[in-house]
Amino acid sequence: MIGSLVADYLTDAIQDAASDTSGSLAEYIPELANARPQNLAAAFAMADGTVHGAGDVDVPFTIQSISKPFVYALALAERGFDEVLRKVGVEPSGEAFNQISLEVGTGRPFNPMINAGALATHALIGPSGGDAHERAQRVVDGLSAFAGRRLVVDESVCSSEMETAHRNLAIAHMLRSYGILEEDPRAVVDGYIRQCSVLVTTRDLAMMAATLANHGRHPLTSEQIVDESVVRQVLSVMATCGMYDAAGDWVTQVGIPAKSGVAGGLIGALPGQVGIATFSPRLDRHGNSVRGVNLFHRFSSDMGLHLMSVPPASRAVVRSHRIVGDGADVIRVLQLQGGIRFAGAERIVREVADASPGEHTVALDLTLVSSIDDVAQRMLVELARRLTIDGCRVILIDPESVVSETHLADAGSIDVVPRLLLASADEDRLTARM
Numbered sequence: 493m494i495g496s497l498v499a500d501y502l503t504d505a506i507q508d509a510a511s512d513t514s515g516s517l518a519e520y521i522p523e524l525a526n527a528r529p530q531n532l533a534a535a536f537a538m539a540d541g542t543v544h545g546a547g548d549v550d551v552p553f554t555i556q557s558i559s560k561p562f563v564y565a566l567a568l569a570e571r572g573f574d575e576v577l578r579k580v581g582v583e584p585s586g587e588a589f590n591q592i593s594l595e596v597g598t599g600r601p602f603n604p605m606i607n608a609g610a611l612a613t614h615a616l617i618g619p620s621g622g623d624a625h626e627r628a629q630r631v632v633d634g635l636s637a638f639a640g641r642r643l644v645v646d647e648s649v650c651s652s653e654m655e656t657a658h659r660n661l662a663i664a665h666m667l668r669s670y671g672i673l674e675e676d677p678r679a680v681v682d683g684y685i686r687q688c689s690v691l692v693t694t695r696d697l698a699m700m701a702a703t704l705a706n707h708g709r710h711p712l713t714s715e716q717i718v719d720e721s722v723v724r725q726v727l728s729v730m731a732t733c734g735m736y737d738a739a740g741d742w743v744t745q746v747g748i749p750a751k752s753g754v755a756g757g758l759i760g761a762l763p764g765q766v767g768i769a770t771f772s773p774r775l776d777r778h779g780n781s782v783r784g785v786n787l788f789h790r791f792s793s794d795m796g797l798h799l800m801s802v803p804p805a806s807r808a809v810v811r812s813h814r815i816v817g818d819g820a821d822v823i824r825v826l827q828l829q830g831g832i833r834f835a836g837a838e839r840i841v842r843e844v845a846d847a848s849p850g851e852h853t854v855a856l857d858l859t860l861v862s863s864i865d866d867v868a869q870r871m872l873v874e875l876a877r878r879l880t881i882d883g884c885r886v887i888l889i890d891p892e893s894v895v896s897e898t899h900l901a902d903a904g905s906i907d908v909v910p911r912l913l914l915a916s917a918d919e920d921r922l923t924a925r926m
């Protein structure tokens with residue numbers, strides 16, 4: 493009962509969303525025109541792999557364009573940023589997903605979320621000049637790693653789309669004529685359509701999104717599928733281009749990096765928090781699921797999920813600031829807490845500087861610090877170094893070793909201890925245990 497709190501919320505949300513029957517199925521792919529329009533599901537996958545779901549979360553459908561960010565991630569990981577960026581840009585096109593267009597000047601597709609960019613990205617998987625079937629299989633394997641289970645292709649959707657793939661063939665031939673594609677255009681379209689025809693469930697998509705939200709590490713398999721710098725690039729492109737010509741509305745109103753597919757899937761990945769997926773096959777004029785878009789609007793506002801709505805980072809980092817002991821043993825103790833990044837570290841430095849400690853000893857207590865990023869570590873170490881130059885003794889209380897050895901090496905002579913041992917209960921005398 494208690495454990496189903498989030499699932500109950502999702503059940504309410506999809507019940508409310510169900511009354512909207514506007515939009516239409518993706519009829520340009522004959523097999524998709526046979527989809528069951530009433531299907532409706534929503535799932536949240538958390539960083540520890542827990543999935544909260546409601547509705548048809550285990551009904552399979554084809555991934556379609558939701559494959560694009562994941563294949564972009566695989567291409568970046570395999571080929572590196574420079575090579576991928578030479579072939580595909582990162583600018584929002586403001587156009588439909590299947591627009592026949594290239595960036596003026598570079599001749600590159602605008603971004604990897606529109607078909608032109610996705611075709612070029614698909615061709616970057618595996619060795620250049622490699623076999624088209626092996627490339628497509630490699631893509632399916634990569635998507636499976638993101639899902640954490642072996643995914644398969646829906647052969648009937650695949651052959652159905654291939655029969656009517658004139659637009660994608662036109663785009664691929666255009667890319668070939670501009671030298672963006674060096675492979676046979678038909679083979680690339682074939683592989684790209686296989687990529688789009690991979691079967692997933694809403695639960696799978698939530699887990700794939702959670703892998704992006706979890707800095708590239710799958711929440712259940714713990715496999716680091718791509719590294720953090722790749723995930724940052726992918727999420728940035730999803731935020732700006734994932735919803736095609738509705739991207740501006742999306743990023744301002746929903747504010748979650750997202751990607752839609754014409755079979756009705758929609759994912760959102762909120763870094764550090766949650767992977768979200770919805771499924772409902774009727775689409776709006778942009779090719780995005782009508783009910784999916786509505787659900788994301790609701791999730792974002794109900795739960796404050798907009799990327800730009802972040803809690804003040806610095807206010808709470810100094811939990812307490814006390815002077816303990818007396819005489820020669822007096823110590824200024826700053827108890828720090830939570831996640832510390834640049835603004836938090838700046839706050840700590842200022843707190844110490846404003847106090848201009850006359851005491852001989854300053855202790856920074858990191859016991860309650862859950863994370864401290866690279867810049868914050870460097871700033872605290874520099875603070876410690878400067879204090880020691882001023883003749884202060886600095887004690888870093890760091891039981892979980894949140895500050896790395898590498899940074900500590902730059903700190904000069906500071907004492908790192910697991911805890912302060914108080915000599916008496918009223919903290920009037922204390923000694924540091926080394």
Ligand code: DON
Binds near residue numbers: 555556
């Ligand atoms: O390229 C196509 O037409 C499809 N296989 C995928 C398009 C798609 O999902 C667009 N997204 N909403």
